[in-house]
Amino acid sequence: MKTLRLASFGMRGFAGDSLTPELAIDFACAFGTFVEGGRVLLGRDTRISSTSLHAATVSGLLAAGCEVMDFGICPTPILQYSVERMRASGAVSITGGHTRIGCNALTLISSNGAFIEPIGGEAVLDIYHARNFLLQPWNLQGTLRPVTDFTRQYFDAIEAQLDAEAIRKANFTVVIDPVNGAGCRYLAPFAERLGLKLIAINAEESGYTAHDPEPRPRNAKQVSAIISHVGGDIGFVSSSDMGRLSIVCENGETASEEYTFAIIADHVLSRKTGTLVTNCCTTRTVDDIAHKYGAPVFKTRVGQAYVMSALADENGVIGGEGNGSMALPGFSRAFDAFLMMGLILESMAQQKVNASDLLLKIPRYHVVKKQVTGERHRCYHALESLLGQDHWNAGGRINMTDGIRVDWDDGWIHLRASQTEPMIRIISESSSRQRAENRAANVIRLLENNM
Amino acid sequence: MKEFLKVGISGVRGVVGESLTPSIAASFARAFASFVGRGTVVVGRDTRPSGYALQCAIAAGLESSGCKPVLAGIVPTPTLCMLARELGSRGAIAITASHNTSEWNAMKFIGPDGVFLPPNRADELYDIYHQGDFELVTEDDMTPAVILDSPMERHVRKILDYVDVDLIRKRGFSVAVDCCNGVGALSTRKFLEEKLGCKVVACFDAPTGAFERGPEPIPENLGVLCDVVRKFKVDVGFAQDPDGDRLAIVDELGNPIGEDLTVALAVWQVLDRHRKGPVAIHMTTSRAVQRVAEDRGSEVIRTRIGEINVVQAMLENSAVVGGEGNGGVIVPAIHPCRDSYTAMALTLELMASENKTVSELRGLLPKYFMVKDKIRAQGDKIPQTLRALRRRYQDRKINLLDGVYVEMEDAWFHVRASNTEPVIRLSAEATAQTRAVEIARTIRSEIESFLSGAEA
Numbered sequence: 001m002k003t004l005r006l007a008s009f010g011m012r013g014f015a016g017d018s019l020t021p022e023l024a025i026d027f028a029c030a031f032g033t034f035v036e037g038g039r040v041l042l043g044r045d046t047r048i049s050s051t052s053l054h055a056a057t058v059s060g061l062l063a064a065g066c067e068v069m070d071f072g073i074c075p076t077p078i079l080q081y082s083v084e085r086m087r088a089s090g091a092v093s094i095t096g097g098h099t100r101i102g103c104n105a106l107t108l109i110s111s112n113g114a115f116i117e118p119i120g121g122e123a124v125l126d127i128y129h130a131r132n133f134l135l136q137p138w139n140l141q142g143t144l145r146p147v148t149d150f151t152r153q154y155f156d157a158i159e160a161q162l163d164a165e166a167i168r169k170a171n172f173t174v175v176i177d178p179v180n181g182a183g184c185r186y187l188a189p190f191a192e193r194l195g196l197k198l199i200a201i202n203a204e205e206s207g208y209t210a211h212d213p214e215p216r217p218r219n220a221k222q223v224s225a226i227i228s229h230v231g232g233d234i235g236f237v238s239s240s241d242m243g244r245l246s247i248v249c250e251n252g253e254t255a256s257e258e259y260t261f262a263i264i265a266d267h268v269l270s271r272k273t274g275t276l277v278t279n280c281c282t283t284r285t286v287d288d289i290a291h292k293y294g295a296p297v298f299k300t301r302v303g304q305a306y307v308m309s310a311l312a313d314e315n316g317v318i319g320g321e322g323n324g325s326m327a328l329p330g331f332s333r334a335f336d337a338f339l340m341m342g343l344i345l346e347s348m349a350q351q352k353v354n355a356s357d358l359l360l361k362i363p364r365y366h367v368v369k370k371q372v373t374g375e376r377h378r379c380y381h382a383l384e385s386l387l388g389q390d391h392w393n394a395g396g397r398i399n400m401t402d403g404i405r406v407d408w409d410d411g412w413i414h415l416r417a418s419q420t421e422p423m424i425r426i427i428s429e430s431s432s433r434q435r436a437e438n439r440a441a442n443v444i445r446l447l448e449n450n451m
Numbered sequence: 452m453k454e455f456l457k458v459g460i461s462g463v464r465g466v467v468g469e470s471l472t473p474s475i476a477a478s479f480a481r482a483f484a485s486f487v488g489r490g491t492v493v494v495g496r497d498t499r500p501s502g503y504a505l506q507c508a509i510a511a512g513l514e515s516s517g518c519k520p521v522l523a524g525i526v527p528t529p530t531l532c533m534l535a536r537e538l539g540s541r542g543a544i545a546i547t548a549s550h551n552t553s554e555w556n557a558m559k560f561i562g563p564d565g566v567f568l569p570p571n572r573a574d575e576l577y578d579i580y581h582q583g584d585f586e587l588v589t590e591d592d593m594t595p596a597v598i599l600d601s602p603m604e605r606h607v608r609k610i611l612d613y614v615d616v617d618l619i620r621k622r623g624f625s626v627a628v629d630c631c632n633g634v635g636a637l638s639t640r641k642f643l644e645e646k647l648g649c650k651v652v653a654c655f656d657a658p659t660g661a662f663e664r665g666p667e668p669i670p671e672n673l674g675v676l677c678d679v680v681r682k683f684k685v686d687v688g689f690a691q692d693p694d695g696d697r698l699a700i701v702d703e704l705g706n707p708i709g710e711d712l713t714v715a716l717a718v719w720q721v722l723d724r725h726r727k728g729p730v731a732i733h734m735t736t737s738r739a740v741q742r743v744a745e746d747r748g749s750e751v752i753r754t755r756i757g758e759i760n761v762v763q764a765m766l767e768n769s770a771v772v773g774g775e776g777n778g779g780v781i782v783p784a785i786h787p788c789r790d791s792y793t794a795m796a797l798t799l800e801l802m803a804s805e806n807k808t809v810s811e812l813r814g815l816l817p818k819y820f821m822v823k824d825k826i827r828a829q830g831d832k833i834p835q836t837l838r839a840l841r842r843r844y845q846d847r848k849i850n851l852l853d854g855v856y857v858e859m860e861d862a863w864f865h866v867r868a869s870n871t872e873p874v875i876r877l878s879a880e881a882t883a884q885t886r887a888v889e890i891a892r893t894i895r896s897e898i899e900s901f902l903s904g905a906e907a
Binding site: 014015016017020021022024025026029047048049051052053054055056058059060062063101102133135136137138139140141142144207 | 466467468469472473474476477478481499500501503504505506507508510511512514515553554555556587588589590592593595596661
């Protein structure tokens, strides 16, 4: 089965299968052509294949005459934060993010720090397909400069964004699991700024993800197992690019990644209300919280680029997705796990409560996440056929912003072909666990027949 | 005329931004990895500005195909050849277009023995490239690149072990060097000053890769070095090419002795003071070299043009010294490849042990005069031109090992297709300068008429 996916967000594939250096070089060269040989920031995660892709990307950008500012191993949100401040024309982040070991991607970031929007990404693809590269002669080759000193400014900004004094006073002990990813080397400076006692696990830049790198309860077991023994006030599990985050409470309870955004939204909106932007398959908890503060909710298609673009268009105050991600538009156009951790700690410090109290404060639903695997073209077909079939959506309101969403009074279900893997993702949420399970099972049966 | 990618005995050569792109480099690196198998591959480059992007592409290609790149950075080609063998690697890739101008670059492939791939092995590699079926490994089998510290150390040590360092140091020679803005800019001064006790003045010693003189170490490109030699009244001038494998010598009066005589001095010194044995040189190397060797009772083996051909002949015949008339000195006991650093050390040692100036040494060499010329020609016109020339001279003593080589009593001339450029190369040598010039002029006009005849 082929695993390469070339789309407007960038290029994703599997090392040793679809993701060859030639593809990466040409794709980077297309991006270098798109930014007309301008300044491009470059960062990567710790995966073994990232070094090869990093070298490939450098060569493609240099051939197009770009001024490459190399951050080396760097979380994607730090790179995104830096793009505008360093007056760069764009950035490339090489990271497998939350995907399984072996996967990797070149993610394209535009000059404002957000993931490239489809229209820009398609222009890059057009250049790539036409092989219409800007290939500079020998004396106009690009330059490469390592960047080592910019993280100080980033953490200055993080500190300024937060009530750092309150956090420092609280003397928190924090357990963090960055899955041996790009975040490892940045945990110590982060903890130092906020006066945290840091207990880091899986914090070696070994290139191996110690567990499935998607931050969610089943991958938070290690943190959960040790947190009470080490006297931790809260635990965090991140994706390998520091774009997503899930929470573990001081008592060892693992919170669904859906509640990361909800808890932060509850905190941020309590200070300043305004439009909240989220995708169309995020927990209804978020709607309830927005409602509590009288904040309008704007729903988008799934994906960081869509949320970020709606935040700008709707002048939103906070954006995020149920996969454990959040952005504050006043800070950057990135889903940023450092900022997320900071805001959660700030919320605990200001309210003088435990992590588990934050979780108790918010309305909770039962969420069931399932998947039906199958070839991509079959996935779309199966979803289409489903629309013609009755009963499974009886009494619900259908919305097709992205995939199919059906809303009932007590819950909803969302079906969507994954953009990153050959499968249909199913999220079913309800106040009743049984009903959420039943709705999901019902749809899975129909989808499997349609495949 | 747009230059095409040239894939041949001298590696893969092209114009940066036109025919030679990073993705082509990555593909060749993957073909090389598939060819040599998993293990370490050393990668080095000269100072050309395009070298770094190509190095990145090659590293990416090697890693993705299961090899571990060892990055030696900017190093002389002989250093890289030696590292390939000494580090027990699977091979090495040199990123250098050697004596070509700045807009060119190339990849040259070196085997685990530290020698450029011979033609039949190179053909195998190119077949893999063209078939396109490269090894591609998963993360479990990938090894990230490492950077090699002090890459020249072993190379320098081997040269110092070979020559009489004390003898050279005692003389405290003053030397002018011309590094051609190439790899020598990073190492030649240090080598001569620190290791051989010389006083050094340097020109073209910024490692920019934007060559401020013609990159071949031929007399017409050495005007500045000659001026420096005269102005600073040094004992000798050394001119390197961009990747540090070839050397030309300027005498203490500021006159280039001719790059074909670099080998003559090296042969002299090795046979007199190091080791007796056969000598291998290519066909257009000056007869002066042959005479130097024969006068010392050595057998002389003539080979086809191309470094690898000389190296192979040397290894097969246990030659003790040899090289090419373009300033490429090879001493297999140090390493079987052309090496300007070895050539510098041997020249200084000869000056010390004979206690003579360079002009005096030159005066003791047999007198020959060589004329070199090149005639631009499309590839498809070259064979019939050579065939016509061969018919024209079929009654003479003729050697067809490589192009057409015609031997006369007092002279010879040689005509062949270049391995690196779309040109026909012509050399003629005689005991009198006027005779050499006359032969060259005659042959050139004959070639031109054959070429236009071929066009008709």
